[in-house]
Amino acid sequence: MSKQIVILGAGPAGLMAAWEFNQAGYQVTILEREEFVGGMCATQTFQGEKGEYRFDYGGHRFITKNPKLLQFIDDLMTDDLLYAERTSVIRFKGRTYNYPLAIGNLLRNAPISLLAGAAIDLVFKLPFQKRPSEQSTSNFAEWIETRFGTTLYKNFFEGYTGKLWGIDPRQLSADWASQRISLLDLKDVARRLIPTRGATPRTYAKKYRYPKLGFGQMYTKLADKLQAQGVTIVRGANITALEQGRDDLKNKSRIDAVTYELNGETFSVNCDHVVGTIPLPVVCKLTGFDSGLTYRSLRFFNMPMDIENVSQNTWQYLSDPELIGTRLQEPRRRSPFMAPKGQTSVMIEIPCNKGDDVWHMDNDKLLKRVKQDLDHLGVPDVSTGEFFTTYTEYAYPMMDVSYNAKRERAITHLNQFGNLVMTGRQGTFRYIFTDTAMEMGLMAAEGIIKGEDNRRQIFDHRNEKTVIEVQSIMDDKKTPEDKHVA
Numbered sequence: 001m002s003k004q005i006v007i008l009g010a011g012p013a014g015l016m017a018a019w020e021f022n023q024a025g026y027q028v029t030i031l032e033r034e035e036f037v038g039g040m041c042a043t044q045t046f047q048g049e050k051g052e053y054r055f056d057y058g059g060h061r062f063i064t065k066n067p068k069l070l071q072f073i074d075d076l077m078t079d080d081l082l083y084a085e086r087t088s089v090i091r092f093k094g095r096t097y098n099y100p101l102a103i104g105n106l107l108r109n110a111p112i113s114l115l116a117g118a119a120i121d122l123v124f125k126l127p128f129q130k131r132p133s134e135q136s137t138s139n140f141a142e143w144i145e146t147r148f149g150t151t152l153y154k155n156f157f158e159g160y161t162g163k164l165w166g167i168d169p170r171q172l173s174a175d176w177a178s179q180r181i182s183l184l185d186l187k188d189v190a191r192r193l194i195p196t197r198g199a200t201p202r203t204y205a206k207k208y209r210y211p212k213l214g215f216g217q218m219y220t221k222l223a224d225k226l227q228a229q230g231v232t233i234v235r236g237a238n239i240t241a242l243e244q245g246r247d248d249l250k251n252k253s254r255i256d257a258v259t260y261e262l263n264g265e266t267f268s269v270n271c272d273h274v275v276g277t278i279p280l281p282v283v284c285k286l287t288g289f290d291s292g293l294t295y296r297s298l299r300f301f302n303m304p305m306d307i308e309n310v311s312q313n314t315w316q317y318l319s320d321p322e323l324i325g326t327r328l329q330e331p332r333r334r335s336p337f338m339a340p341k342g343q344t345s346v347m348i349e350i351p352c353n354k355g356d357d358v359w360h361m362d363n364d365k366l367l368k369r370v371k372q373d374l375d376h377l378g379v380p381d382v383s384t385g386e387f388f389t390t391y392t393e394y395a396y397p398m399m400d401v402s403y404n405a406k407r408e409r410a411i412t413h414l415n416q417f418g419n420l421v422m423t424g425r426q427g428t429f430r431y432i433f434t435d436t437a438m439e440m441g442l443m444a445a446e447g448i449i450k451g452e453d454n455r456r457q458i459f460d461h462r463n464e465k466t467v468i469e470v471q472s473i474m475d476d477k478k479t480p481e482d483k484h485v486a
């Protein structure tokens, strides 16, 4: 009899694990809390007066350095995969800067006081400063200041980071900086002054893949394929308990069954193995352990606009602390099919904590606030009068200075269950991109199929202390013109 696998969550990691198990002939059931698949990579459709609009949960793009994964996505999506070019800017104190920061652009746009401060940092301070090692426990602020100088930190990082995470950047782990900042240091910024072949810095992927009908299209297609091949996906299933038992042969604890609620009724499914892609602290709690790990949430403000283009920018980073959002996005910059012909839309990512004032802010009050901010940013007031908001509770694993120790305790706790493999962004409590979550899903299935315990490798997968988006295998020269958008 084939083994019964239960996968918790139908996001990218869960679906990829299901794919691998299905190929190997295993019985797979995926339990998903939402009515849709794709997790944070899903796309919502909004029927407006002027037609259909699509909004991701925070605009996504697909980049990877894994040729096999890219081939998998290409085969899955065929003609529905477009190529888009990323244009990002930083909006700060009424000025607009290129992102990532480039000296030429800084020289043209920044006020003299900022330039003077950055120059003093570059020439007189940074060369003499002791840089904390990647392994040391330095915090985000320290990491940035010792690489970019205090002036750039104060101007471009402090306010934005404080707003995004809701904590003082000195309380934030340096891990976030080392994996997320697209330039290595101020010298790297300076190097960009000198025109070289291929002006894109080595740490920045400019072109990316994007599905025609929104990022989520990849996962609805994958889920359809899985279901056609016999995988069971239970939507609307909220996992409420993990029944613990004992594996006497291995002398280890195990999960015997997973309990979930669906339409007010309680169900239970027996399992040989469990793959958990739902948040690590949630699984800890379901097995009686309080990890102390938390998440930063996002509320998305989505609004159709009665105009063809708002700007040419895919992302606008909103650094001013007084603006409510952290990023302003225009979905049709990724695919023209995200809004009806001649129309566009905007989406603003608003950081919050579940249950706080922003999370609960009444829609009309939020609309007023957003309109005020858009006006400040010079976006014309041409909305169709329609808007809606969505939420992501588990947007960012809270990487404060104490998170690593808590995470390790959570991992140790869950390792007692011999048949439970945690994987994906939520399951491993990591700030990772979709491609890495998909790879982790495959790894989880491979380990179980081969009978190998690769749980530590999954937790550490692509844990390089460098920028995650360093290299995309996307080759500019191979970009087919007919698929190129924006």
Ligand SMILES: Cc1cc2nc3c(=O)[nH]c(=O)nc-3n(C[C@H](O)[C@H](O)[C@H](O)COP(=O)(O)OP(=O)(O)OC[C@H]3O[C@@H](n4cnc5c(N)ncnc54)[C@H](O)[C@@H]3O)c2cc1C
Residues within 6 Å of the ligand: 008, 009, 010, 011, 012, 013, 014, 031, 032, 033, 034, 037, 038, 039, 040, 041, 057, 058, 059, 060, 061, 062, 063, 237, 238, 239, 240, 277, 278, 279, 282, 298, 349, 392, 395, 396, 423, 424, 425, 426, 427, 432, 433, 434, 435, 437
């Ligand atoms: C604002 C934002 C922008 C991003 N941009 C990019 C980008 O441009 N490119 C990129 O590659 N990545 C991006 N990411 C990261 C990407 O979204 C994640 O890496 C990816 O979604 C991780 O997949 P996952 O399957 O591990 O987790 P998830 O997508 O979170 O899937 C977990 C699933 O578990 C389900 N679940 C949770 N709790 C329960 C429960 N109790 N019972 C049942 N089901 C449950 C959830 O509903 C969800 O479907 C971005 C993330 C955010 C927040």
